[in-house]
Amino acid sequence: MLSIEKPKLETFGRQTKISAKFTINDKENELYFEVPSDYKDFLVTENLDAFLVGLLFLALKTGNDIKLNGPVSARLYYSIRHYVIPALCMANPKLKPVDINPQGLNEKDLNVAATSGTGLSCGVDSFATYFDHIDESGSFKIEYFAFFNVGSHGAGGEETKKLFESRFEKAKKFANTVNKNIIQVDSNLHEILDMKFQSTNTLRNVSCILLFQKLFKHYYIASKNRFDYFELNDYDTQDYDALVLNLLSTESTNLYSAVAQLSRVERTNLISNFPETYDFLDVCTSSKKYKAGVNCSQCNKCLRTALTLDLLGKLPLYKDVFHIEKYERLKHNYIWHVITNKNKDQIHRNLYRLIKNKKAMDYTKIAISRAKVKLKGR
Template identity: 50%
Template structure:
């Protein structure tokens, strides 16, 4: 325990040597941290066991419900999603069937992105144990797949805006740092759901309900070995314990519907952060040219709400590259569900498309086909 924080550590043995997985919490939440159950460590390290095709042996207690659902449902689901996985087993010294929760409140992760904001505002009128009283912000891979000092710097830089928004809406913020990424050494998208839930599982005394923002609407579902976002609606239900329930939040809305919901709250105008380029040296929060920035700006522009976010986007830059982006979107062959949502929204609102959009679209098709042609030629001649 440090002066202002609590460090929870577990010894993890693999590769014939000891490793130490740790999570760091603010000292003020010490009374809510679970120490009797090793649920958080089991969930955090589950992908490591699957990658290594090794059973997991736990020297301590595990929640009875979690132990059951991981063995019977979660591991088979993850093995079905990824043909490289086998159905490993879990062993624990003891199972604990007690409800350890004592605060009976709800929490959710806050990134200041569309999904996390939508989760908060979708629950703003909830009562009792479903009312969001706490935000969380975790360093377990979203700031860099493999962790380390660079990822921690991004985490700390993002934290400034997170803290400010939480204070503005009068909610408490729980930060959690960890070396989980350094131990897993896996792609974050492949394992993000379990990484983040492992942090929340340390706080089962505090959270009766925890909302994890979904990426897609609930009618989009598939077992994807590269991204748990496609199946969070299923996976999260297998991470419940006797003390805490997990929900794939705002899964009833499309991304466009979520964006419109968020745009209805002025508190978000100076905090919206959707960017995939956090290392960019820019004045605004967002780079305004990565695919997430472009999609969000286009949605807001179609809705007539983009000007409200001039403090976080470089709107002049967006206007310069908007035609190219729409052209590429229209002529794109493998459109994602989120791409199709935006295109449907454009049609619904009779959004004006400049003629140059079609030039960029045709050019993007030419460029893609030219690359494919060159690859095929190289294959043909064995180069």
């Protein structure tokens, strides 16, 4: 049995901690989230929604039924039992279906601020989500960015903390540039789950969002894929966000799989029309090579983004965040990578089409580039 207690708030100056003790297999632990005290009045203590979603994978991994010693959103309870748990277990047959027993169901709308938010990683999808909603008004207008530490920066420890803080500083600078607030959330969720981030990332992020149901009437989570790609798999929960996010919405907060109408190429083209992105685009996955705000320009994600911008004629606009010379050396070798992987997924397929449309398949240059890379590797 996984038993979760009611959440409690503790304020320590500028930081407020919301936490809930839980017991699993007779061992007690605590899941916590730390947020700036400026936002403590928006934290939900009435329901256990955030803690249920955050710990759901732990229950499914261990096969422990969940006992909630407090209320939960009635809508969330219904959706998780009927649809979310079956979907997650279909995606990963190693997970075990469990029952959920709450102390009560809450059908109240807790939202008071009637505003919207989105995450800010400063990547293509993140920027596309913000700029795709820039003309919205009322409760659909994005007024807040959020920045979570629940696994995307590492599995815990000092290095994770250091990377989280350095990335946050860059996101904060962009938020200041566009005159928006940014909410930093730190947590020990990644240490508790001890599972791969990609295979659990959607629920990790949603657990943070559901802390702020009083603030966010709408929350836009940048989608990984366009609508026409959907797959239940045990590798990446983002491949079925279009299904799960609506099911994790509550009476208070609506969750959306944002920019799912656009391909990655279209998203890249969209953000390139906004000068605010030129100094802040951050796509690098190589934390060891990423330095001083400049993308390494040689990992797959850097090369994919740089090539897309190059083919669109927009790469010079991002000269301060890419090593253009490094990219140019690897460009044709990467084009070959895209050609040979064009059927792998939607992202490679769309980039391959762009390469063809721009007539960028120069096989002589590709052969020379591949030969140089092989010689360097010897």
